[in-house]
Amino acid sequence: MPDLPPPLQTLLNNPQAHLEGTDVRIDLSLGRTLLNEVLAARPADTPVEELFLDPENDNTVNLHLEVKAPVIGLVKRRITFRPGGPVVFPSQPWLHLEITDGFRFMDKPIIKLMQGQIAEKLPRGIELTSDHLRLHVPALLTAAGYQKLVPMIKHLQLHSEANCLVIELHLVA
Amino acid sequence: MHPVQKHLFDTNFQDLEGTRIEGTIALSDELINLGIMDFLSGLKSTPTPPASKKNSTAPAAAPDPKALLAKLDIEVLQVSAKEGKILLNIKAGI
Numbered sequence: 508m509p510d511l512p513p514p515l516q517t518l519l520n521n522p523q524a525h526l527e528g529t530d531v532r533i534d535l536s537l538g539r540t541l542l543n544e545v546l547a548a549r550p551a552d553t554p555v556e557e558l559f560l561d562p563e564n565d566n567t568v569n570l571h572l573e574v575k576a577p578v579i580g581l582v583k584r585r586i587t588f589r590p591g592g593p594v595v596f597p598s599q600p601w602l603h604l605e606i607t608d609g610f611r612f613m614d615k616p617i618i619k620l621m622q623g624q625i626a627e628k629l630p631r632g633i634e635l636t637s638d639h640l641r642l643h644v645p646a647l648l649t650a651a652g653y654q655k656l657v658p659m660i661k662h663l664q665l666h667s668e669a670n671c672l673v674i675e676l677h678l679v680a
Numbered sequence: 681m682h683p684v685q686k687h688l689f690d691t692n693f694q695d696l697e698g699t700r701i702e703g704t705i706a707l708s709d710e711l712i713n714l715g716i717m718d719f720l721s722g723l724k725s726t727p728t729p730p731a732s733k734k735n736s737t738a739p740a741a742a743p744d745p746k747a748l749l750a751k752l753d754i755e756v757l758q759v760s761a762k763e764g765k766i767l768l769n770i771k772a773g774i
Contacts (some may be wrong), residue, residue: 514714528706528765536774538695544687671698680706 522655526680529659535674555652556581562667566590567607585609593664593675594644596657602642602665610637692747693774700773706765 511519518525519672543559557573570586586609594602610618615637625635632646643659660676681689688695756771 510717514711517714518711525708525711526706527708528762528767529704531701531703531705531770534698534700536696536698536700538697539690541684541687541695544684548683600706668698673698 514546519653519655522659523680525678526659529678529680531678533674533676533678536668537672537674539670546638555616557583558670560629562670562672564669566665568604568667568669568672570609575651584611584614588640588668591639593662594660595662600645602644604642604665606637606639619637688734692744693751696774697751698774701767701773705768707768708767709764712766 511573515540539560542562546558546560547556549558553576554568555572556575559571561571563570566589567589568588570588571584572586573581573583576582587607588604589607591603591605592599594600615660618635619638621622622636629635630650631649632643634641634643644660645654648654648657659678659680661677661679662675664675666673666675684724751774752772753774754770754772756769758769760769
């Protein structure tokens with residue numbers, strides 16, 4: 508974790524104690540340019556040549572992807588995701604994104620065939636099949652060092668509007 | 681500075697437009713006091729820029745507070761204190 512200002516570090520060390528009594532709803536609207544700045548800040552040592560997001564107003568998000576794959580070379584796809592229902596803690600920790608379009612003729616059988624290898628390569632908490640992408644929010648927050656924030660998140664849901672992705676959050680401490 | 685943070689500062693948080701917040705944020709006294717100390721030490725350690733650089737076109741290291749405040753639409757902002765906490769009742773958006 509990067510060096511944080513002392514108040515923020517103190518808060519993250521024990522959010523329940525320092526935020527006790529908090530009950531707040533946040534709709535965090537992330538513009539397309541900002542989302543792509545986040546994606547551009549990914550580590551350099553990945554086979555991903557190009558990666559950018561394009562949120563649409565019908566609650567779908569297009570992911571433009573260009574990857575250097577072994578043997579077959581450069582693969583370009585535009586994969587469309589539709590965000591699913593809310594993450595509700597502690598009963599429903601998965602953020603579900605249905606893949607509605609974008610795979611070509613042989614993509615799905617190849618993904619199914621390589622399912623085990625894909626699972627091994629992905630970080631813990633990320634699940635990719637030919638039909639969906641699922642993110643286990645507590646596992647991802649824990650891996651990032653923010654595990655103490657997990658009990659505060661009562662509701663988390665994604666939806667897209669034209670050129671922005673909205674994260675709906677309900678935090679209680 | 682992280683490139684995403686730099687982008688937010690350079691664009692005065694333009695890419696967060698549409699963001700809304702509503703509810704109560706409770707902050708412990710310890711956190712408030714740490715924040716005050718951090719703010720004061722930041723003031724002490726920030727060098728005054730030389731007069732010749734005042735019109736520089738280089739991007740600011742931190743956002744312009746006036747430009748940032750102009751973007752905020754605050755409907756409710758009430759502060760109260762209770763048993764070692766500061767309670768901030770807020771309804772606002774960007």
